Amino acid sequence: MRLSGQGLTCVRGGREVFSGLDFEAASGDVVAVVGRNGSGKTSLLRLIAGLLIPAGGRIVLDGGDAEMTLPEQCHYLGHRDALKPALSVAENLSFWADFLGGERCGAAESLATVGLDHATDLPAAFLSAGQRRRLSLARLLTVRRPVWLLDEPTNALDVAGQDLFGGLMRDHLARGGLIIAATHTALGIAARELRIGGMA
Numbered sequence: 001m002r003l004s005g006q007g008l009t010c011v012r013g014g015r016e017v018f019s020g021l022d023f024e025a026a027s028g029d030v031v032a033v034v035g036r037n038g039s040g041k042t043s044l045l046r047l048i049a050g051l052l053i054p055a056g057g058r059i060v061l062d063g064g065d066a067e068m069t070l071p072e073q074c075h076y077l078g079h080r081d082a083l084k085p086a087l088s089v090a091e092n093l094s095f096w097a098d099f100l101g102g103e104r105c106g107a108a109e110s111l112a113t114v115g116l117d118h119a120t121d122l123p124a125a126f127l128s129a130g131q132r133r134r135l136s137l138a139r140l141l142t143v144r145r146p147v148w149l150l151d152e153p154t155n156a157l158d159v160a161g162q163d164l165f166g167g168l169m170r171d172h173l174a175r176g177g178l179i180i181a182a183t184h185t186a187l188g189i190a191a192r193e194l195r196i197g198g199m200a
């Protein structure tokens, strides 16, 4: 599997954020998207996820599932976690599994893996920032998709959480997945850098 972008231009609110951007990532690759605040890292992830339309250029996935669109083969984890505060931990995960569709792995097992098995009935509103992030990570495990698009994935994770996340990434890559992550800090795994804009 190989994901690439050629000559991408992104315009937001009538302003060009970046242009002529090329990238590529193959199975087993981690690409760390870096750049100063506002350079367009999140925007690039959203272009790949199909949440924004490029003003120019194209994005191609070779060797994926020919029956599915690229967005259907992506997990997009934004930096705001996208949890419903009134729903419990288990209900949030179930909501996402329904929304994403496809075959599910065990929700209980996913929550245990991210260390939230003690909190399944707790409303998401009561979770700490790191627990919220862990619940987001459980989405990656409950519904398997080959392309992970992660925005600041290590935010709020403690050292154990960062180790856990490193293990999840390694398992995903070993299964033939790929990861593109926007980040201001080290991801804890060997990654190729894609810099947008000038130096941060």
Ligand SMILES: Nc1ncnc2c1ncn2[C@@H]1O[C@H](COP(=O)(O)OP(=O)(O)OP(=O)(O)O)[C@@H](O)[C@H]1O
Pocket (backbone or CB within 6 Å): 012, 013, 014, 017, 035, 036, 037, 038, 039, 040, 041, 042, 043, 044, 182
């Ligand atoms: N909905 C929107 N309408 C207009 N402009 C927007 C919108 N969303 C983002 N932008 C602008 O697009 C530019 C790129 O934003 P983006 O969030 O992609 O940057 P980033 O590199 O991820 O930033 P950071 O490092 O601060 O997270 C910014 O100038 C931002 O203000």
